[in-house]
Amino acid sequence: MITIKQIATELNMSTTTVSNVIHGKTKEVSKETIKKVQDYLDKVHYVPNMTARNLAQNQSNIIGIVLKTTEDRYSHILCDPFVSEMMGGIERAVREAGYYMMLYISEDIEEIINHVASWNVDGLLLFWMQDYDAIRVYKRFKKPVVYVDTYVNWGFMEEIGQTYVNVGLTDEESAKEAVEYLIGKGHKKIGYLAEKMSDVNLCRYQGYEKAMKEAGLEVKENWYYELDTTGSGIDKSLNDIAQRVKEVTVVFCSSDNFAGMLMNACITKGIRVPEDLSVMGFDDNQNGRLFRPALTTMHQDITGKGITATKELIKMIQGKVPKKHQIVFSTKLIERLSVADLNKK
Amino acid sequence: MITIKQIATELNMSTTTVSNVIHGKTKEVSKETIKKVQDYLDKVHYVPNMTARNLAQNQSNIIGIVLKTTEDRYSHILCDPFVSEMMGGIERAVREAGYYMMLYISEDIEEIINHVASWNVDGLLLFWMQDYDAIRVYKRFKKPVVYVDTYVNWGFMEEIGQTYVNVGLTDEESAKEAVEYLIGKGHKKIGYLAEKMSDVNLCRYQGYEKAMKEAGLEVKENWYYELDTTGSGIDKSLNDIAQRVKEVTVVFCSSDNFAGMLMNACITKGIRVPEDLSVMGFDDNQNGRLFRPALTTMHQDITGKGITATKELIKMIQGKVPKKHQIVFSTKLIERLSVADLNKK
DNA sequence: TTGAAAGCGCTAACAA
């Protein structure tokens, strides 16, 4: 690889001049010099050495994408269609802004922080952080951070004076709207399927509960179906749920992924969707569109969230102060075929 | 971030000694010095500055993953379940080997090469390269390269003395096996659905053709269904195909993705699978397991291919000469429910 | 067993 120094020697000028031309700082460079350098640069296919540039400038042009995962996850996190769609949006936004992305996947947040520090990453996109992890990041990483779909104690962030941005969703309102739709279709015994009762699952549950209460409907405890998503447990768990699911007429699932799993478990057990049981999803991810019967669900703009989060982060990296701490995306109900209209019976 | 120099000053020793301890080059360091340094390192959470290290060593510890894409692709390439599963395997293998990965996605191979050069990437994983792109990479990137699922003119690579490794699949044999299975189920009018007749699609076609010929079956020209996967064209294309597909009893698809699209197009048109039409896929990707009816397909170890490719590349980076140029994975037929047995009728 | 110092390629403050 050719260096600026070599070019400078070749052209009988200083590295500064060459560097200035490369960076377009051409106010104080004569036209003919500019042209001479430019031509030579093109001729030899000059590409800057990022490593050297970054060392000199104490930055990196790298945006770190942090996915904390668990070893026993049902499959690699990148295979989750929600994640991969989000990555698609982020990748594009990062690239278009002239940055590079580095993915940090680990169970161990300290390990992630070490890597991030090691690479002198310019900013971080944090997904689904828990309170304690968010604080550990905060303590050691002093550059811009944007959270995505994070449900931590934001009050605390304010207290400690952390400038943060979170890109999220109207989870509660959207879940409420979804359940109201189900009620409108004549359903009264409505189940809720989720992974565990925290974060996003909890928010959506609260919307579910609110809709039920406002409609004067009972929320039975055993209408809550908790999926065990730890590797081996998943099949047993689905099997159990499919057994119990006859108690309700519809199951509102906290994600399309879960809805898909449930539908397949039902088919295996001879339970027809939507004739015997209706199923509603949430997210409208790419898979949801493949299920048959086609899944009725709440659409959210996953790619858009990724892009927005990235753009916000880059703005912060470039020194702008974020206007809002919370950027909240709304959703849209997509009516397809997995929910039966009981009124028509 | 604390630097080696600071540590050296603090401990009253030279940077060399500190650096040596960090790298375990402790043959010539006294035990007490080692301990002193070690303890201090732990105490202050020392993490090396990758940028500086890489500049000094003229390397990067980065493995570049190159995905050449086209703007009009039907969705972002990372959303393709085949790709994301592959990335999952690679990500893990890269991380476990202590390397970092950087994704390069672009339509423009020169842009990719520039980035790769800029970051002084240690090695490259190239996916689905075309001949001309492979040559352009070869001309400008002189470090180890591993190809995945690439169908270029390997003879040329040998000629120019390029040491290469390609991780691929027994495409032709596997396709042949798949079609023989269909023939065994009593199918005689067998269609083939693919994107375009080159690379992987061509290899699998050849297996299809061979199986047909050996069984003395005709291969009608209009039994080849070509999917237009350019963004807007896809729906029209699927519609057309679903119209024509009644000419055959089964369609062998060159990928699970296409099989899924076809099945959905059929359902929309009232064609039942497998009662009216059988469908067979290829790849056994994560989506295939979600389709209903469950898709009969040829399983390949996608994650395994990613891991193998990564490990091969890292071996090359570390100076080992690859034993084989071609690493060929085999497949396994997965019988599910999308293919009818005509013998039973 | 330890240390001094050059150098990786680039940037930027300052000098000319």
Place this chain on the structure above:
DNA sequence: TTGTTAGCGCTTTCAA
């Protein structure tokens, strides 16, 4: 308008 030079943090050769 152009050039000199120190320095970014680390590695590594060579000397002590």
